[in-house]
Amino acid sequence: MKFWKKLTIFALALTLSLSTGLLFGCNEKDYNTIELNEVTHSIFYAPLYVAINNGYFEDEGLTVNLTNGGGSDTSMSALLTGSADIILAGPETAVYTDQEGVSNAPKVFGQLTQCDGSFIVSKEKTDNFQLEDLIGETIIGGRAGGLPAMTLQYILEVVEELEIGTGSDKVNLRTDVEFNLTASVWENDASVKYCTLFEPTATNIVNAVANSQIVASLGEISGKIPYTCFIAREDYLKDHSDVAEKFLRAVNKAYNYIETNSSLAVAQSLLPSFDGNTVEELQIAVEQYKKIKAWDDDMIMDSTSFDTLMNILVNADVIDEKSTFSDIVDNSIAEKIAKENV
DSSP states (O other): OOOOOSOOHHHHHHHHHHHHHHHHSSSOOOTTEEEEEESSOOGGGHHHHHHHHTTHHHHTTOEEEEEEOSSHHHHHHHHHHTSOSEEEEOTHHHHHHHHHTOSSOEEEEEEEEOSOOEEEEESSOOSSOOGGGGTTSEEEOOOTTSHHHHHHHHIIIIISOOOBSSSTTSBEEEOOSOGGGHHHHHHHOTTOOEEEEETTHHHHHHHHSTTOEEEEEHHHHHOOOOOEEEEEEHHHHHHOHHHHHHHHHHHHHHHHHHHHSOHHHHHHHHGGGOTTSOHHHHHHHHHHHHHTTOBOSSOOOOHHHHHHHHHHHHHTTSOSSOOOHHHHBOOHHHHHHHHHTO
């Protein structure tokens, strides 16, 4: 395998044995208190924060302690070592551990977002942007090995049949820029015309940089992809399925709130989780993500979108062969909640 960058399986196993003793050796764990690790903090994950801030987890008798992993490999390490009960991360992380043969493997049990949440931003305004406009230009598309960069690579190479590389007849896809530095590098590097950004950063940068424009939604272009999911280990889902069910029910309640209330009301619910943003900025982001149907209404991952994910990973050369859907995904809890909503 080509992807597991920070920890070997041996190191993970050793850390797991040590952390298990530290976490559970002295005190009995309260499983109604969930240690949740998110891959990053983003308005793209709005239903989670609405569930927290509107008290939906408390309604289910749960306490959620949220921490930020700052990267998918760190979040998955937190899950494997027992410092997190559930992680919110890309499902590709579960594919990686499956293909490494990790015991008590992580499983996706609920899907939060169902498409790419990034937008292409241009330094020049254009009325009829097409992906062919990227030919001969440079675009910052996320960090190497991350799902945003791999999805963009798949769209360019497979969907649009464009060639990635340097030269006037190719698209120069840069994957060497850290996620939180994308906007700054794009703005200050004259050789870079395009970048991909999530909201509200995309709108904020366009408002700050003269003549710049959001020219495309990668979510609209790519279609359904299981982009961000809730993942837990097999034994947790087996032994504490009731807790996982309460957790997903609270998130589903938040999704329903988003769909049935104004974007302003949703933005006000999000505000406690985003101190650095205004209500107006949050409202714009909510409207953008509702427009592209970013959130999965029933949290059930379907096999067709999973196969698209596999194609993206194979195309990016991070896996050699596809994983089996049933080895990665357990829809049973999400399906139960969906039936309650019928």
